[in-house]
Amino acid sequence: MLRTSIRSFGLPLRGLAMAAALLSPLMFGHSAARAESKGLLVVFMPPGTDNYLAQWQKGARAKAKDLGYDIKIIESSRDQAEQDSQVQQEIASGEKVSGYIWWPYVNAAGTGSLRALSKTGVPVVFTNQYPIPGTEKFWTAYAGVNDFLNAETAAKALVKACAESKTVKCNKGLIITFPAGYSAGSDREKAFRKAAPNLTVIQSQPSGFMAQEGYKTASQIIPAHKSEITWVYTENDSLADGVIQALKENGLQPGKDVLVVGGVCHGDTTNLLNGSLIGTGVQAAFLEGWSSVQSTYKYLNTKKVLDGAVYLPDDPNKPPSDDGAPHRYNFIPNPWVTNAKADVDSFKLWGYPFKELCNY
Amino acid sequence: MTSFRPIADVAGAGSGGEFDPRVATRRRRVATAIVIAALVVLAGIGGAFTPTFLTFDNLLVVIRQASITGVIALGMSYVTISGNLFALSAEELAILTACIFGWLMRAKFGLALSLIATLLFAGLGGAVQGGIIALGADPIITTLAFGGFFRGLASVVSQNQNILLGTDAAQWLGTGRPLGVPTQSWAFLILTPLAWIVLQKTRIGRVLVLAGANRAAARSAGLRVGQAALLGLTLLGLCCGLAGISAAAQFGQAVANLFQGLNFDVVAAVLVGGIALRGGQGSPIQAALGAAFIALLQNFMLLNDFSSGWRMTVVGSLVALATCLFHILQRRRE
Numbered sequence: 280m281l282r283t284s285i286r287s288f289g290l291p292l293r294g295l296a297m298a299a300a301l302l303s304p305l306m307f308g309h310s311a312a313r314a315e316s317k318g319l320l321v322v323f324m325p326p327g328t329d330n331y332l333a334q335w336q337k338g339a340r341a342k343a344k345d346l347g348y349d350i351k352i353i354e355s356s357r358d359q360a361e362q363d364s365q366v367q368q369e370i371a372s373g374e375k376v377s378g379y380i381w382w383p384y385v386n387a388a389g390t391g392s393l394r395a396l397s398k399t400g401v402p403v404v405f406t407n408q409y410p411i412p413g414t415e416k417f418w419t420a421y422a423g424v425n426d427f428l429n430a431e432t433a434a435k436a437l438v439k440a441c442a443e444s445k446t447v448k449c450n451k452g453l454i455i456t457f458p459a460g461y462s463a464g465s466d467r468e469k470a471f472r473k474a475a476p477n478l479t480v481i482q483s484q485p486s487g488f489m490a491q492e493g494y495k496t497a498s499q500i501i502p503a504h505k506s507e508i509t510w511v512y513t514e515n516d517s518l519a520d521g522v523i524q525a526l527k528e529n530g531l532q533p534g535k536d537v538l539v540v541g542g543v544c545h546g547d548t549t550n551l552l553n554g555s556l557i558g559t560g561v562q563a564a565f566l567e568g569w570s571s572v573q574s575t576y577k578y579l580n581t582k583k584v585l586d587g588a589v590y591l592p593d594d595p596n597k598p599p600s601d602d603g604a605p606h607r608y609n610f611i612p613n614p615w616v617t618n619a620k621a622d623v624d625s626f627k628l629w630g631y632p633f634k635e636l637c638n639y
Numbered sequence: 640m641t642s643f644r645p646i647a648d649v650a651g652a653g654s655g656g657e658f659d660p661r662v663a664t665r666r667r668r669v670a671t672a673i674v675i676a677a678l679v680v681l682a683g684i685g686g687a688f689t690p691t692f693l694t695f696d697n698l699l700v701v702i703r704q705a706s707i708t709g710v711i712a713l714g715m716s717y718v719t720i721s722g723n724l725f726a727l728s729a730e731e732l733a734i735l736t737a738c739i740f741g742w743l744m745r746a747k748f749g750l751a752l753s754l755i756a757t758l759l760f761a762g763l764g765g766a767v768q769g770g771i772i773a774l775g776a777d778p779i780i781t782t783l784a785f786g787g788f789f790r791g792l793a794s795v796v797s798q799n800q801n802i803l804l805g806t807d808a809a810q811w812l813g814t815g816r817p818l819g820v821p822t823q824s825w826a827f828l829i830l831t832p833l834a835w836i837v838l839q840k841t842r843i844g845r846v847l848v849l850a851g852a853n854r855a856a857a858r859s860a861g862l863r864v865g866q867a868a869l870l871g872l873t874l875l876g877l878c879c880g881l882a883g884i885s886a887a888a889q890f891g892q893a894v895a896n897l898f899q900g901l902n903f904d905v906v907a908a909v910l911v912g913g914i915a916l917r918g919g920q921g922s923p924i925q926a927a928l929g930a931a932f933i934a935l936l937q938n939f940m941l942l943n944d945f946s947s948g949w950r951m952t953v954v955g956s957l958v959a960l961a962t963c964l965f966h967i968l969q970r971r972r973e
Contacts, residue, residue: 328790328895333799357899459947485947490890491897499700499941503691520890524814529696546801547892639800 318377320575321369322352323362323392324407325384329488331515331545331564334639335407338568339380346576346601348377357458359385366392370399378575379403381418386411386462393417402578406571408462420584422574423567425610428590430467430514432560432615433542434474437510440557441478446535452510453500454483455493455518467514467542478510486518490546493521498528505529508537516541516551516559523555544616544637551618558617561628563636566611569598574605595627663852663920670913670921670965674928678935685939692942699820705934706823707882708901709927712908713834714765714871714878716926719909720838721867722851722918723778728768728786729879730901735793736761736883740809741802741893750808758880764789765876766869773865786902793895802893813889823885827927830878834923843870851918907933907954911961915969933957 320343327333336352343350353369355362362384369376379396383389386408396403397417406423441449454471457464468483481504486496493513501508508531513519519541523533533539533555544551544559551559570591578584583604591599593612616626616633626633686693711729718726736757743753768785772778796802815822838844849857850867857864882901887893912929914921933954940950 326896327799328794330800330894330896482944484941484944487899489894489896489899490892491886492899494889495704496941499697499704499938502694502696502700503689503942524890528814528816546894547803547890549891 316349317347318579319349319351319375320378320380320572321374321376322350322380322382322571323366323369324352324354324380324382325362326354326356327352330639331488334564335568335571338563338565338570339572340568341565342569342572342576346572348572348576350572355384357384359383359388362389363392366395370395376401377579380571380575381405382407385460388460390414390417402575404571404575404578407567409466411462419578420574420605420607420609422571422605422609423611424463424562425590425608425613426463426466427470428610429542429560429562429613430470430512431474432613433512433540434471434478436542436558436615437512437538437540438475438478440538440540441510444538447509447538449478449509449538451479451481451504451507452512452537453497453504453508453522454480455486455496455511455513455522456483457485457514458487459485464514471512481507486513488515488517490517490520490524493518494525495521497522497525501525501529501531505531510538510540513539513541515543515545516548516556517546519556520547520550523550544633546639548623548634548638552620552623554618556618558615559637560613560615561626561633561636562613563611563628563631564639565631565636566629570609570611573599573601574609576601577603577605593628596630598629663848666915666920666969667922667925669968671925671928673964674912674925674932678928678932681932681935681939685935689939689942692939697938697942699824701934701938702824702827702931703821704938705927705930706821706827707885707898708904708908708934709827709930710823710830711875711878711882711901711905712912712926712930713830713923714875715905715909716834716912716914716921716923717838717847717871717874718778718868719914719916720851720918720921721847721871722854723772723868723871724916725779725906725909726765726768726782726872726875727779727902728782728789729875729905730898731786731789731793732761732764732876732879733882733886733901734895734897735764735789735796736880737887737893737897738793738796738802738883738895740884741804741887742796744804744806744809744887745802747806753809754884757884758877761876761880761883762873763876765872765874765879768876769869769872772868772872778868790895797893797895799895802887804887804891804893807891809884809888810891811888813885813887813891826881826885831924831927834927837874838922847871848919851915851920853919904930904933907958910958910965913961913965915965916962 325332327336340350353365355365379401381393381403393414394417402419405418405421409426410418410421454468456468482500484496486492511522513522519539523539526533526537531537538557539555540557542560543562550556581604585604585606587606588608589606590610591612593614616622623633691697739760740753740757743756768782771781812822846862847867847870849862850864854864886897908930909926911932912925914925
């Protein structure tokens with residue numbers, strides 16, 4: 280009965296909902312509004328119920344509006360098959376699109392959809408997930424975070440904090456990563472291990488993105504290793520929040536007995552300001568969305584892509600210019616901020632203060 | 640007003656001998672014994688291969704891990720036993736209640752009022768689904784649709800941002816450890832026997848069991864069969880509310896992205912516990928044992944550094960195996 284119900288109703292319902300979502304702009308006169316705009320950008324990405332992704336969307340929408348483009352964001356659940364289906368439906372709709380922005384949920388599994396998008400002849404800007412080698416001909420430019428740099432920055436900060444610590448001698452530790460299959464997670468782990476070769480990893484476990492998931496994983500591993508853990512690397516600060524709670528429950532004091540580094544400010548800054556985290560990297564979701572749209576615009580404006588990679592300047596007050604062509608890789612800056620309140624309060628990037636970029 | 644007759648009379652009268660409460664009790668005991676035996680075997684194997692596995696600290700962690708899934712599985716067991724399969728909206732209702740609780744706390748409604756309002760909403764969320772199912776709607780489709788509704792509403796309430804509670808008033812609910820045991824585990828340990836008592840010793844419980852065992856017999860006995868769906872889903876809703884409050888209180892924040900994979904974990908707990916999918920047989924204790932078994936297995940694999948792919952494969956296989964095993968056992972007895 281269960282199987283019959285889902286087959287008979289669930290999938291068609293989901294399909295109808297998806298089709299309705301894709302058709303709705305046409306049905307409600309979106310096309311007319313678009314006639315006044317410079318074109319339509321279509322974004323494929325995982326769901327905005329994740330607060331990082333919601334911030335990304337805000338940045339993308341703000342920049343698209345600023346540049347005079349319409350933007351349509353097609354969210355999938357955490358399901359590559361669903362995202363693949365959305366790509367097929369969008370292409371089949373025949374909608375006139377100026378540029379695609381592609382954020383796959385499972386990078387490798389999404390290659391077929393990436394290829395399909397590239398075959399339309401419309402430029403495809405890859406974002407957030409570092410493109411897989413071998414897919415270069417399917418995308419125009421990459422714009423977003425550099426996961427390798429992000430982890431490297433966190434690793435260096437941890438090594439430095441270890442050297443300066445008077446209470447802990449760093450040796451063995453844990454790595455808590457994003458979910459399995461999410462390529463940004465494995466990229467960061469590789470880069471972290473490479474940048475901190477003298478730190479011994481007791482265990483590395485995929486977990487999730489949220490504090491609750493970090494807690495669930497860490498609370499099970501820590502009791503077995505609590506006498507030997509001296510550091511923990513998590514791939515964002517939300518996961519770190521969960522780890523910090525698990526450490527405290529096991530009688531370990533973060534910042535004193537164990538050094539914890541998240542590397543991406545994400546969510547709440549309480550544990551940063553109370554010293555439980557050694558610091559954080561400002562990988563701003565808002566600016567990543569903003570920059571993805573800007574790179575798409577720069578290509579559409581110039582029809583050129585410059586070779587190599589560029590790190591967008593980390594100017595405190597001024598965002599990067601819209602002029603010129605994008606590079607093949609356009610990385611947003613990832614400046615490090617210590618856990619000192621004065622540093623947090625005085626921090627600014629592209630005119631946005633720390634709280635605006637990190638507390639969401 | 641309908642009168643209520645003992646379970647044996649009703650079943651015998653309406654079912655033409657299809658449902659025998661003594662047989663049902665025996666089956667329930669066999670299923671419970673199988674899960675307990677599996678728990679003991681797993682604990683033995685785990686202890687033999689992993690030195691830290693059978694420590695007090697680790698077992699506390701396992702119970703803590705089983706608690707949230709377990710509390711919701713208790714509620715889900717009512718839904719399944721009442722013959723309504725599963726509610727595929729449990730995860731989403733828990734998310735929504737976490738967001739509502741967070742929002743109320745942030746808006747300074749105070750702890751007591753926020754708790755009451757959240758639980759009322761949770762119960763109502765369950766009751767509305769139950770009411771629609773009672774009218775004849777398919778439980779899977781109805782709850783699937785409500786799952787989408789609840790998740791969407793959570794997204795609206797939270798505006799896809801972290802809702803910071805802004806106060807430590809609720810912190811104890813999520814992080815307290817009376818006598819060294821986490822509050823969530825206390826809730827699980829207290830609610831499990833309570834859920835069993837409700838099912839076995841009260842009129843509500845008997846309505847749930849009879850509606851699941853034999854709808855025709857229940858109807859002929861004057862019971863409102865639809866009431867079972869309403870009761871089951873309302874109780875499940877309350878359990879989801881408790882889980883949501885606990886999650887929001889634990890980190891002082893709520894977001895519309897909590898409880899990833901909870902629906903699967905809860906359904907797995909019910910199935911591994913050996914509760915009959917067709918309804919009428921099983922007890923909340925089986926669901927609790929199912930949740931504990933899965934948590935123990937997950938913990939064993941985590942401590943032994945199984946990759947997440949293997950962990951998912953093993954748990955998925957276990958659910959399939961348990962479903963087949965209990966199905967075969969039931970058919971043999973028939």
